[in-house]
Amino acid sequence: MAVHYRCCESGFFIHIAVIFFLVMFAGLMSGLTLGLMSMSIVDLEVLAKSGTPKDRKHAAKILPVVRKQHLLLCTLLICNAASMEALPIFLDGLISAWGAILISVTLILLFGEIIPQSVCSRHGLAIGATVAPFVRVLVWICYPVAYPISKLLDYLLGEGHVALFRRAELKTLVDMHGNEAGKGGELTHDETTIIAGALELTTKTARDAMTPIAETFAIDINAKLDRDLMKLILEKGHSRVPVFYEQPVNIIGLILVKNLLTIHPADEVPVKNVTIRKIPKVPENLPLYDILNEFQKGHSHMAVVMWHRDNMVEQPTSKSPNNNPEVRVDIDGEKHPLEKKMSKRQLQKWKSFPASGNNSYTPRSKKWTRDINADVLQIDDNPLPKLNEEEEAVGIITMEDVIEELLQEEIFDETDHHDDDS
Structure with a gap:
């Protein structure tokens, strides 16, 4: 028992x-x-x-x-x-x-x-x-x-699934990790802004960041470096000044302002007698990352943005569907695709010069070739380049313009005039 x-x-x-x-x-x-x-x-x-x-x-x-x-x-x-x-x-x-x-x-x-x-x-x-x-x-x-x-x-x-974030999702994730979001993130506002700017830079082109020709300070190659012109150059405060021939849209080179230190205004030296460097030409739809990579090589920190005529369609600019003459429209009567993606600052830049057409020019190469890399322009033995009937300069882009798109903020130097809210 x-x-x-x-x-x-x-x-x-x-x-x-x-x-x-x-x-x-x-x-x-x-x-x-x-x-x-x-x-x-x-x-x-x-x-x-x-x-x-x-x-x-x-x-x-x-x-x-x-x-x-x-x-x-x-x-x-x-x-x-x-x-x-x-x-x-x-x-x-x-x-x-x-x-x-x-x-x-x-x-x-x-x-x-x-x-x-x-x-x-x-x-x-x-x-x-x-x-x-x-x-x-x-x-x-x-x-x-x-x-x-x-x-x-x-x-x-499927054997494996890698859950990678798309660019828009990654941008949202960065915003959520900012300390301004109130979720305990440690990223500052500047950090989230720069990261977002870097993510958006791949979708932006030269047209988005350039300074239009209408706002660009350039000098004629046949002008003389007299006291008035030298004073004007110094007042502008640029380190590089584009040089045009016959028409402002025919940018043929640039001069470095530091090379003018040895020139006396009383001599009235012609611009064509000073050192003029070749300026790279880039299509208006060249991605900013490609431009930034070329700027890093040191050949030039300025390039002229070109518009190609052959691939353009004449557009109505006097009348638009919403009766706003400033809004560029395509042949279907809608806003330009670039305009839809532009910020307010970019839109102001883009609207400041006359509408020329739809941005459909496709570059043959996304890299600048050696013959257009920055070098001294030889004008003694060679005739000056005239304006090509199939293309014209629509703007100037510099390293500063690309960095501004990356930072998503304006960069002001000592000569810029801006409102100080502080």
Whole structure:
């Protein structure tokens, strides 16, 4: 009788231990399913390279396990399902069938789902790194069943999915991390503005950042550097001044103001007798990143933006659908595509010169070739270049213009006149 009682007592405690193990095991699998599968490979790679020392260590342990996502998912779900199915069997040996179902559902719901998932959703990285070796063992145990199912999922859904942010999404993410957003981010306003400007720079072209010819200070090559012209050059405060021939839209080169230091105004030296450097010519739809890369080479920090006539369509400028003569319209009566993307400052620049047509000129090369790189313009032996009937200069772009688009703010120097709100 005593032996039978001890056997029943030992069997009861074994059932209780097994039930406890199954509930904890099911909870672990459920929590890991949420904790590990919710972290993308990109997130883990970012943490492994630039996270805190603890996060780097945890991410390095988890990455090898998570790389085969479908295999890991099948393993966790198979183990979770096996433990939940086995739980009523052991409970049935202690209580009635209805009681076993009721208790098993309660235990699984509370201790196998709600609590583990709540914990792993907040501390999934640390928990996943701790149990990563154990998960590896489970993957090998369930491999005969999990591998075929994972390969079927790879075939149907794709082997891997890298969740990278698009440019607009990344810009929004940066804005959310700014301290002005009030979400605890540590990025300052200047940092978020510069990052946003760098992301937008790839969609902007020379036309977006240039200074129109109507606002550009340029001098005639046949002019004389007398006292009035020298005074005017100094008042403008530019380090480089474009030089035109016959017409302001025929920019043929530029002069460096520092080269005029040795010239006396009383001598009235002709402009063509000083050192005139060649100025690069770029199409109006050349991306600003390409222009910035060329500026960095040091050949020139100024370029002339060209408009090509062959690919232009004559547009009505006197009348527009909204009776606004300042708004450029295309042949369909809509705003110009560039105008829709421009900021207020860019729009003011763009509207300051006459409308010439639709920007459809496609450059043959996005890089400046050697023959148009900045160099001294030889005018003694060669005739001056005349205006090409198929193209004309519509603006001037400088390194400062590109940097302003990057910073999304105006850059003022000592000679600029602006309103000081402070």
